[in-house]
Structures are given as C-alpha cells and as structure tokens.
Amino acid sequence: MSIDFGLIFARMPEILAAFWVTVWIWIVSNVLAVFLGFGVATLRRYGPLWLDLLLxxxxxxxxxxxxxxxxxxxxxxxxxxxxxxDPIPAGLLGMTVYSTAYYSEIFRAGYNAIPVGHIEAAECVGLTRGQIIRRILVPEMTMLVLPQCVNMAILMMKETAILSIITVPELTLVVGAIGSQQYxxxxxxxxLALFYWFLVELSGFLGRIAEARLSKFRFAHS
Amino acid sequence: MSMRLFELMLWAAGKTVLLSAVSIMIGFAIGLMVCAAKLSPNKLLSIPGRLYVSLFRGVPLLVQLLLIYNLLPALGIMVPSVVAAIAGLSLCTAAYQAENLRGGFQSVPRGLLEAADMVGMSPWKQLTRIRAPIAFRLTLPALVNEAILILKASSLVSVVGVIELTRMAQNLSASSFRPLLFYSVAGGIYLVICWTIAGGGSLAERMLKTEGRA
Structure with a gap:
C-alpha cells in the first residue's frame, strides 16, 4: 500500500468549502442550542409541573x-x-434539537448548584424573580456551566460528521467522496481524522483559555 | 407493522446489544491498560497513553469506523465488517473509559493507602484490596453512562454494513416506504434499552453503596 496525500490536496478548494459548512452548522446549532437549552431549563424550573414533566x-x-x-x-x-x-436545514435542525436537550441538562444542574442563600438574600432585599434570574442566577451559572458547555460544544463538533450520512456536504462527506473518486x-x-483531531484540540485549548480568563468572576463556595 | 417485521427488529436489537456489550468489555480491558500507561511515572508509557486518549477522543467515531474498515484491507488484513465495527467501538470507548478510570484511581483517599503501608500491605495487595475496589465503585456511574453512549454510538456501525437495529430499520423502511414507522420503532427500542441500563446502573450503585466508607 502506498500513501499519496497529493491526490487529496489537489482538491483543497472543495475541502475548504466543506470545512466552512461544518464550522457554520456547528456554530449556529450550538449557539441556538445554548439559548434554547437555557430556556428549557428555566421553563422546567419556573413553569407549571405539567410543562416540567413534558419537557x-x-x-x-x-x-x-x-x-x-x-x-x-x-x-x-x-x-x-x-x-x-433539504439536507442542510435538516442537519441544522437535527443538531439544534439534539444539543438543546443536552445543554438544558447542563443548565438544570447549573441552576441546582447555585447556593440557596444567594437567592434568599436577593429575595430579602426585594429583587423580583426576573431580576434574580438576570442579576444572580445567570451570572453565577455562566461560570459554573462554562466548562461543561465547552465540553459539549466539542462533542457536538464530532457529531457533525454524522450529518454526512444524510448527505449534508460537510467535511466527512466531501473528503470521503474525493477519496473515492481519487482511489x-x-x-x-x-x-480527515487529523483534521478533526486538530479542530478538537484547538477548541479545547481555546475553551481552557476562556475558563482561565473568566475564573476571576467565580464566586466563593460557602 | 406485522409481527414478523417486529420480530426482525427485535432480532436486530439483540445484535445491537451484543455489539455494544462486547465493545464495552473489550474497551474496558484496553482502557485499564491505557489508564495504567497514563498514570505510569515512566514517560515512555505515559506519553503514548496520553496520545491514545487524545487521538481517540478527538476524532469522530464515524471517521474512526470508516478508517478502520478501509485501512485493514489496504494493509492486507481481511476481516468481516462486524470485527471492524467491534474494533472501532472498542478502541474508541477505551479512551473514554481510561479517563474515567484515571479519575477513579486518583480519587482513592491517600489516607487509606498510608494506612495500608503502615500495616505492611504489599503494593499488589493494596491494588487488589483497596485501590481497585474503591476506584471501580467510584467509576461505576461513569461506566454506566459510557455503556449508554456506546449503545447509541453503535448505530453508526450501520454505515460499514453491519446489520443492527438502525440498519434493519433502514432496510425495512426502504422496502416498505414507511420510514416514520420503522425509525420510530427503532428509536423506541433504543429508549427502552437505555432506560434499562440506566435503571440497572442505579440499582447496582445502591447495592454497592456502603455508608461511612469512601
């Protein structure tokens, strides 16, 4: 068996286009899912019981x-x-729904991890529920859930490869097709494996920098 | 859906469970070795261990499966697709299990090991009597979680031509033009298996729980 990467590199423009598809689907679906997941967790916490059970x-x-x-x-x-x-909207919708479920669980755990004393103190000084969510829960939770969110985003980066099976023209599909055409x-x-490895390691590295930067806002646990 | 087709789906579900169980067990054995390598003070062992975990956790399972499935024949190794699928699932889960085990071994309280030293227990005895049992109990929830993840990930081996639950649903919906029905049934079966594993896991955790101890 002889290895010749030149055959693949000759098709670089197509690969870059596919890379762009992977990246934008990943970013858009994850950003949507973070907000939707937060919404689901909030509805489950403050909504009626039937909504909590349904969600x-x-x-x-x-x-x-x-x-x-x-x-x-x-x-x-x-x-x-x-x-x-079409494949791309279907892939985007599928990714968003799937990640929303996971992000909502991260936020639910985040809500539960905030010391009750902080909420009681806020109630004592007369903050409304909306103010408590905006001023106390969200800032504290952001710090708590950041590592898990980074982790989740990295897992989702790898899940985008599965979109190739429903013919979304992302990296795995395009590079695989080029590989077949060029024998x-x-x-x-x-x-492809090296490419994803690099992307995952890079995202992990950036995530750790973000955590280090934000750690000064972390509150002390009582 | 006729009874006959439902039986086919159940047969395929059995294959999914078998594939996942075998992969989890092989992956556990490889994961133990990788974990031992990673925790070793010898750099010749710990660096390859770290590289293994980073590589197999950094590449999508689908790409790993496609690579193994196509690489083996290119190297002149002819294996059935089931073997390639199990190899892919095992190698991947081994990386995750190695990390879980590392967490477990590192959380064994130091005081217990110091006490064992004091009463003159040999390192081997410390491993089998203290470190391994405690680390196993600590990693059990993560192991159950990993089993569920692998069960779901096993749906990906359908792309290398192994007939399991997802592939069966695909074939049946293609021949009957009823994808909604067959994929929903497949999803329902996956759900039942996942919930069974989760339930069994929390039962095992409760049975292994010993209050007052680490």
Missing amino acids: RLLVEIIRGTPFLVQLFLLYFGGPFIGLSL AFVEAMLL
Whole structure:
C-alpha cells in the first residue's frame, strides 16, 4: 500500500468549502442550542409541573435515542408529515434539537448548584424573580456551566460528521467522496481524522483559555 | 407493522446489544491498560497513553469506523465488517473509559493507602484490596453512562454494513416506504434499552453503596 496525500490536496478548494459548512452548522446549532437549552431549563424550573414533566420526557427521549436515528426520522420520515427539508436545514435542525436537550441538562444542574442563600438574600432585599434570574442566577451559572458547555460544544463538533450520512456536504462527506473518486479513500480518512483531531484540540485549548480568563468572576463556595 | 417485521427488529436489537456489550468489555480491558500507561511515572508509557486518549477522543467515531474498515484491507488484513465495527467501538470507548478510570484511581483517599503501608500491605495487595475496589465503585456511574453512549454510538456501525437495529430499520423502511414507522420503532427500542441500563446502573450503585466508607 502506498500513501499519496497529493491526490487529496489537489482538491483543497472543495475541502475548504466543506470545512466552512461544518464550522457554520456547528456554530449556529450550538449557539441556538445554548439559548434554547437555557430556556428549557428555566421553563422546567419556573413553569407549571405539567410543562416540567413534558419537557423532561422530551429531553429523555432525545438523550436516549441515537442521533443518527433522529436524523433519519427527520430527513426520511419528515416528508410523510409535510416536513420536507433539504439536507442542510435538516442537519441544522437535527443538531439544534439534539444539543438543546443536552445543554438544558447542563443548565438544570447549573441552576441546582447555585447556593440557596444567594437567592434568599436577593429575595430579602426585594429583587423580583426576573431580576434574580438576570442579576444572580445567570451570572453565577455562566461560570459554573462554562466548562461543561465547552465540553459539549466539542462533542457536538464530532457529531457533525454524522450529518454526512444524510448527505449534508460537510467535511466527512466531501473528503470521503474525493477519496473515492481519487482511489485514495484511506488517505482521505487519515487526513480527515487529523483534521478533526486538530479542530478538537484547538477548541479545547481555546475553551481552557476562556475558563482561565473568566475564573476571576467565580464566586466563593460557602 | 406485522409481527414478523417486529420480530426482525427485535432480532436486530439483540445484535445491537451484543455489539455494544462486547465493545464495552473489550474497551474496558484496553482502557485499564491505557489508564495504567497514563498514570505510569515512566514517560515512555505515559506519553503514548496520553496520545491514545487524545487521538481517540478527538476524532469522530464515524471517521474512526470508516478508517478502520478501509485501512485493514489496504494493509492486507481481511476481516468481516462486524470485527471492524467491534474494533472501532472498542478502541474508541477505551479512551473514554481510561479517563474515567484515571479519575477513579486518583480519587482513592491517600489516607487509606498510608494506612495500608503502615500495616505492611504489599503494593499488589493494596491494588487488589483497596485501590481497585474503591476506584471501580467510584467509576461505576461513569461506566454506566459510557455503556449508554456506546449503545447509541453503535448505530453508526450501520454505515460499514453491519446489520443492527438502525440498519434493519433502514432496510425495512426502504422496502416498505414507511420510514416514520420503522425509525420510530427503532428509536423506541433504543429508549427502552437505555432506560434499562440506566435503571440497572442505579440499582447496582445502591447495592454497592456502603455508608461511612469512601
């Protein structure tokens, strides 16, 4: 077996375009999911009991089934209930729903980890519920959940590879296709693995810098 | 859906469980070795250990599976796709399990080991009587979690042609034009298995719990 990466590098413009698809789907779905996940956690905490139970069931269903099956259901089953989506919107929607479930659990744990005393103190000085959420819970929670959110975002970066199965033109699909066309599939996959490895290590590194920068805002645990 | 088709789905679910269980067990064995290498004071062992964990946790499982599935024949090793699938799942979960185990071993209270030294226990005895049992109990929740993750990740081996639950749902929905039905049933079966593992895990945790001890 001979290894020749030149065959793959010759197609660099296509690979860069695919890289861009991977990155924007990753960023958009994760940003959406962070806000939606926070919303779900907040509704579960302050909403009526039936809403809490309903959301909990949904979160458990999403976390208990494979991402691939969810994508198949959305992409191949969707048209039967009038939801015909192209691969990219389907992938984006699937990623967002899947990550929202996980982020909501991170935020739920974050809410629970805030010392009750802080909330009681805020109530004593007459802050409204909205003020308590905005001024006390959100800032304190941001610090608490940041490491888990970084971790989650990195896991989601790797999940984007699965979108190739429903033909989203992202890195794995495009590099795999180039590899097949050039009869250099193993080289293509090796390159792909290195690429993702680099991306994941880079995100982890940036995440650690962000945590170090923000750690000065961390409150002391009582 | 006829009974016959549902039986096919259940048979495929059995295969999914088998694949995942075998991979978790092989992965546990590899993970123990990687963990030992990583914790070793010898740099010739700890650096490859660190590299292993970083590499297998840094590359998407799908890419690992495609790579293993295509690399082995290119190197002249002909194996059935099931073997490639189990190899991929095991190697990947080993990296995660090694990290969990490392956390467990590092959380064993120092005082217990000092006490063991005082009463003259040999390092081997300390390992088998104190460090391993405590580390195992501490990592059990993470192990259960990993089992659930691998069960879900095993759906990816459908792309290298192994017939398991996801692949079966794919085949049946392609031949019947009823993807909603078959993918929902597949999802439901995954859910039941996941909840069973989670329930069994918390039962085991409660049984292993001994109050007052580490």
